[in-house]
Amino acid sequence: MSKPLLDLTQLGMRFPTPQGEFVALKNVNLQIQKGEFISLIGHSGCGKSTVLNLVAGLHFPTDGGVIVDGREVDGPGPERAVVFQNHSLLPWLTVYENIELAVKQVAKGKDKAWVKEQVHHYLDLVEMDHAADKKPDEISGGMKQRVGIARALALKPKVLLMDEPFGALDALTRAKLQDALMAIQAELNNTVIMITHDVDEAVLLSDKIVMMTNGPAATIGEVLDINLERPRNRVAMADNPQYQKYRQAVLTFLYEKQAKNELSGSVEISKQKDAKKSA
Ligand SMILES: Nc1ncnc2c1ncn2[C@@H]1O[C@H](COP(=O)(O)OP(=O)(O)OP(=O)(O)O)[C@@H](O)[C@H]1O
Ligand SMILES: [Mg+2]
The missing domain is CATH 3.40.50.300 (P-loop containing nucleotide triphosphate hydrolases)
Structure with a gap:
């Protein structure tokens, strides 16, 4: 290994x-x-x-x-690039400019033509080329998320972290x-x-x-x-x-092996709430 x-x-x-x-x-x-x-x-x-x-x-x-x-x-x-659940694009920049910002971070002396080519490459990858000139508030949630992923990938990260x-x-x-x-x-x-x-x-x-x-x-x-x-x-x-077996294994972990703790935890919390109410 x-x-x-x-x-x-x-x-x-x-x-x-x-x-x-x-x-x-x-x-x-x-x-x-x-x-x-x-x-x-x-x-x-x-x-x-x-x-x-x-x-x-x-x-x-x-x-x-x-x-x-x-x-x-x-x-x-x-x-290490991060993609958050709530896309965090810069609202005053277009889709193109949001990705360009990331490309420029790794451009290291490359010329303008290279930057442009890279931005289009990543726009293409997430199929967002058609909306390059739109601002984030002019595109849907799914599109914003795609731009967020393109921006993260444009950093050519060794590790992509997605919450x-x-x-x-x-x-x-x-x-x-x-x-x-x-x-x-x-x-x-x-x-x-x-x-x-x-x-x-x-x-x-x-x-x-x-x-x-x-x-x-x-x-x-x-x-x-x-x-x-x-x-x-x-x-x-x-x-x-085999897919079904894997699925089952995760479900078993979440809802059988880990469910008991969670339930007893929430029972504990509601007990505390009840105690507060009656106090
Ligand atoms: N800054 C902080 N101060 C105190 N407690 C914190 C802080 N950040 C996180 N916690 C606690 O640490 C635990 C783990 O939080 P975390 O956000 O990592 O959970 P999560 O698995 O991502 O949950 P979710 O699926 O809801 O996003 C929680 O009990 C949370 O309340
Ligand atoms: Mg979380």
Whole structure:
């Protein structure tokens, strides 16, 4: 096995809160190879975004660390691009200019013609060439998300970090973007970490599904290797028995193995609420 591109070692995050320290993550260990597509899945609040933010360098871990390509992460960097759930395009720039900004970051002395060619290449990749001159508020949510992905890819990141990138989209747009992402990843061989709540999305896109336990002190519960041939076709997957088995494994983890904690947790909270009410 070659050296991993990404190495999370004994990663932990403790947040200070008025009630004292809150242990969000504990002992997260994960190695990711170049070109792998990883999904992070787990119940709301378990710590998925925290993991992503630590890899992005937007948070600093209180324990352990993250190594990307042999270097410890000590802040954000262009080799790790982030796509957030709520597309974060600059509203005063056109679609073209939003992507151009990213291209210029990696242009390093290249001429104007090169920049232009690159911007069109990425616009093309996400099929947004037709809306190059529109402002973000003139295009749909799915289109904004496509531009966000193009902008992230234009940075030619070693690692693409995506926090529920398709969460806010309708099913049809979502399916289109999932297919586009699979095609782009096949072409560029990016290493991807994607957070999702959608079991089908995780199985369809991933090489590995990393399933997180419920917090506090959330950690990796199970890692599922998805050995389905690529390119993958969503229609064909519907009656692929292996696909169904993977799907079942994730559902079992989420709704049987991790469900009990969550339920007893919410029972605990409602008990506290009841106690407050009667006090
Ligand atoms: N700055 C902070 N201070 C205190 N607690 C925090 C902070 N950021 C996150 N947390 C807590 O850490 C835990 C993990 O949060 P995180 O946002 O990583 O969860 P998540 O898995 O991404 O959830 P969701 O699926 O709802 O987005 C939660 O209990 C959250 O309340
Ligand atoms: Mg989150």
